[in-house]
Amino acid sequence: MRSLLLKLGVVVVVIVVIVIGWQNRSTEPPVWTDAEIDVLRSLSLASLPALPPDPSNAVADNAQAAAFGERLFFDPRLSANGGIACSTCHQPARHFTDGLPKGQAIGTSKRNTPSIVGSAYSPWLYWDGRRDSQWAQALSPLEDPNEHGSSRLQVVAVIAGDDAYRSAYRALFGEFGDISGDDPVALNNAFANVGKAIAAFERTLLPVASRFDDYVDAVADGNRQQRESLFSDDEVWGLRLFIGEANCTQCHNGPLFTNNEFHNTGVLSSPGELPDKGRVAGVQEALADPFNCLGDHSDDPARQCAELTFVRTGPELIGAVRTPSLRNVELTAPYMHKGQAATLAEALRHYNEAPDAMIGHNEAKPLELSTRELRQVEAFLKTLTAPSVPNAI
């Protein structure tokens, strides 16, 4: 009896050793094909095109406007209780996120706080794309009762009442006009200008190169030694899965690792809430927004608003949210539109299962990756972390 147990024990130990050995077997990293190198290049920051112009904002690329906007971004006086600034939730040290499932200020925001780095490249802002420019977006938190909780009247009054702000404003936009509230057009104009200055600042927040970008350079240069010193085997395999079998670049593509388009990936609803309708609702809001590209406050006389003009809706957009950038994703937990996934591992497990969506249709297919492969993808995602924050202040 004893010896039988012993034998059994030995067998078990051998099996365990084999399994562990198999899981951690070292495998030579793949040699990249030309087609793959092409894909790698398309993901590198070196491929980031110039900022798309924003003709609806005349001061979009004005340095004075950016400096003014930067001060507004960090100024809590624009809030109802004097304690909330944009930077309360978009904290530079956390790559302009807040580490919470949902934004937290005067109340709780509807969704998770995204990073705003590189958002100038997106034709649509917010998870559901309910705004079509950075400047139109910047006006919403100011009047959102859960965020700044302020009003356009108060915001404009703060600016008109501060010497430095007043002169910065006048130099950029001219006189305020009647901002007492009696003339809604003048007030709305001044309010829109506040958004335009903040947007000018946000346009300067561009992603910083990460180890991944250096790796792509080394691969493109055919520098084997540098390539191997930059990426571990697991990271290489993870990258290969990311652009290959796991299909991540279907949506997380381009140098920002996002197509800025809307997709339903079947993420579970947040506790106590209905599943988020996402883009189907957001598109209607964007079309109805008085500050949109076609509205009275756009600076573009030609109203070239291709995205808004040729926007599309349909049942595929039920429960669809905008693909988030994956740059610095290691440091922007929790994940998904309501912070449903606490860790990267959890987010990846979700993709591996790709369950049916609660509403609409999950576009992602189950991956059936092994735990080892999931770890490799995670290891790769961590190579997207930049050594510093843009414009560290």
Added chain:
Amino acid sequence: MIMETTAFRLFLSFVVSAFFSGAVFAHGGVVQEDDLCVIKVNYLRAHFKIYQPRVSGHEQFCEDLPAASESVFVMEYQHDALKGMPIDFRIIRDVTGKGRFARMEDIEQIDDLGSATVFYQEAVIEPNVFTVLHEFSEEGEFIGIVSATQPDTSKVYAAVFPFEVGFTGVGYWPFFIVVLLLLQLQYLVMSGRLRRWTKGRWSRAASSLLFCALLIAPAAPVSAEDGELRVSYSTPAGPPEINRIHSWILHLESADGVPLENATIEVAGGMPEHDHGLPTQPRVTKELGNGDYRLDGMRFHMRGYWEITVTVVTAEGSSVVLIPLHL
């Protein structure tokens, strides 16, 4: 994971039909059709499902719910009329004493509907998908009542569906497990999941072969034709890139090279392999003469194989030309 409820329903409907005959839900209710749970509000149908995300994650239920917990009821319309109809949703404790066989008549006889009501969502028009959330505070028997009002005639259609929260009948669970296992097995065989596991590998190999074939194929064709009609395009701002909105110039001519003027053109597109369309709704905004038309609002959001369909209508008739595109 609708399986368990499916099994439960199948079993139940088997038992029920063995003892009773005739329609149970004469006025509409929730029924299991194939693998789909359907709510019938008179002749209007919607895909119906309930989730208990806190305790069962993505698992779908058709009627009975395992726990007194946060429950999300979802109706995905199969009939467009529902998109424009005010719909209200009520859940009451089962005070009819009819249990599973409660019908609209029984509801109408309840004196104090208000005090039996545990949840009420006032009528709303929800054009996309109807959802409500109720957190059950206790187990028991309940009845759901969905009514939709026809805006033109003010006619009210209702569906009634009795359900249980916190399954009873636990004493029979070993029996259920056997039934479940059999059904699961049958499901695996019938749905081809078993085969798919092995086949997936083949189709992946096949699609990468196709991919290679496309790579070797000559550069993206800029012209395609449908019998009499030839369509070509050019992109003035350089070759199409992903994630950038841009314009095309379409050129239309007959097979013998005569430019086609005054055509009405519609453009759609998508990725057949991914089962989705273009992210924008491009339109022809200008006829430029000589068979040229300006097409605005083109954007692609993924690399890969795209198909653009150009539907051309002229006085003579219409034709559809498919432009394949590899990005």
